[in-house]
Amino acid sequence: MSGRKTAVVVCPGRGTYNKAELGYLGRHFPDAALLAAFDAQRAAAGQDTLSALDGAERFSLAQHTRGDNASGLIYAATLGDFLAIDRERIEVVAVTGNSMGWYSALACAGAVSAEDGFTVANTMGTLMQEALIGGQLVYPFLGDDWRPDPARKAALLATVAEIDTRSDHTLALSIDLGGMLVLAGDEAGLKAFESAVEPIDGRFPMRLGNHAAFHTHLQAPVARRGQAALALDLFDQPALPMIDGRGAVWWPRSADVHALRDYTLGAQVTETYDFTRAITVAAREFAPDLFIVTGPGTTLGGAVAQSLILADWRGMGSKADFKARQDSEPLLVSMGMAEQRGLVAGQ
Template sequence: MAEGKLSALVVCPGRGTYNKAELGYLRRHHADKRELLRTADRIRAERGEPTVSDLDGADRYSVGTYSRGDVASPLIFTAAYADFLDIDRSRFDIAAVTGNSMGWYIALACAGAVDMERGFAIVDAMGDNSQAGAPGGQVLVSLVDEDWREVPGLRASLGALAEEIGGRPDHALFLSIDLAGMLVFAGNEAGLAALLAERPDMPGREPLRLANHGPFHSRLMQESSNRALARFTPEWFDTPEIPMVDGRGHIWRPFASKAEDLAAYTFATQILETYDFARAIQVAVREHAPDRIILLGPGDTLGGAIAQALIGIQWLGLRSKSDFQDLQVSRPFLLSMGREEQRASVVL
């Protein structure tokens, strides 16, 4: 690391981060990135889809439209990648890149394992692919109390219940994403309904059915994986320029990562198996000990999950929400580019 610089772990967002407040994000922050926007718009136009610029520049936000994978994915990729380009490299050395779920595709582009155009094409196609995927969806449940301390035994109880429900005839239920203080379950309608009906008492927020989300990171996405593997060959990939931490906590290192392995993980493993975002964060900070974590926009909905993952290993002595809030006041460790006041300390 260059003298005087801060090392940073960059976190790429997934679905659910471009919401009503983010409408116009590209206009507000990235009107100068004409080549990036032209490339994204061209790829969308060639597919006969509304361009990123038109979607971002719309007068009104509609959950029914903007939560769809074929709309949300290209918007989030473009905003996040543009934010990555805005990180002030005179102040920050990027030690590693990770992401949540769809954020893995963005991480590939940020780390240089694919170029921007291929990264956008992958995200755009996978957003459309997932929208046409298997029936079913995702439910988000909370494991923590008001101070972000995990309720003893709740994780094990939910895991046992999900396994039992998934073994019933005509029921499918899987752990989709581990967000430290929250879990996302994927399943068919029967499996999700059973989970909601039979769940144990939970602290905090009520379980949430995620709008327009398929049964991601589960075996129900097999056809989606098959289509991706047929379309995206290992030739799309290069060795990353920056270490990447995936949804298993595995580190893909420069000059030590094979294109065929990256393709197999990206279009099979991470589509069909649990995405452990909490482990990705925990491995990344333990391996690289960054001075800061930079969360790319749009939005900042992953901030709580990142903090809870840090609390889970007591990183920097953190044991609770109040500890994390005190740290953010005294020496901000997590910088969310979707927050104006924190963005100012990251960009050029």
């Protein structure tokens, strides 16, 4: 890359701190004092510190993917990567995120302080783990070529809607995630969908372990507890534009802070998170040179690329189109990939 680039930063959500990410904070987090402050918060609450979790000898699926542990680890890894971006080479023009990545986006954009953002992410992750209402699964609607297929998506969503009308069944679109549908509901609803669709590649539909029915009305009790626990004074005007899970932009110096808190602890918890729409708005509103996906993990890049294809951005209509564009001049940088991190991170 040559010259200073503009970038939209994309913050990942749950499911991105896995075995390969063990030690991520130790390798990459740039501010020891800030990490110590996060650890102090968790120690005061009787929780394992991030340093202990990240520095464990072995990755434990049961321990590291729990909401009360995963949320803090992912938030810290995301924020650390954001702080590591080289601002002499990169001008960040906006921030967005996927699902719990919204909490990270708030901190990256300055709408909450780093420590208050940790309080929000850690509190909500803990409350969701304590309640653990329902579950999630993932199912793709795009083929291997990533060409848009609105009819297939509509048919799958019609199946979801029909299942949700059945007695004692709950099922809804949790996250519109590029070429994937993340569905959430109760056990009856999830099982009914699994029975209704064709298996794909021996992987899908894929249940997501330690995940609740995020972004559905089933999370209303969690939203109420979050609203009771997290005060308005944690929130402030953002210093950077933020694109939320509806595709709405929160602009610096003009955001309604009351509305921002209400959204973060209300609709963001209980209504569908439209990540595809957020990326579409980010592309069309800010037209960045780059989309930078922070760590941890490397899985969100595909959803960003698929979202850009679905938006017909810069004429890209397939996976091959995206790959050709990416090969000629990188459009997407994943900081979780060692070979790409150096394109945007300071030395």
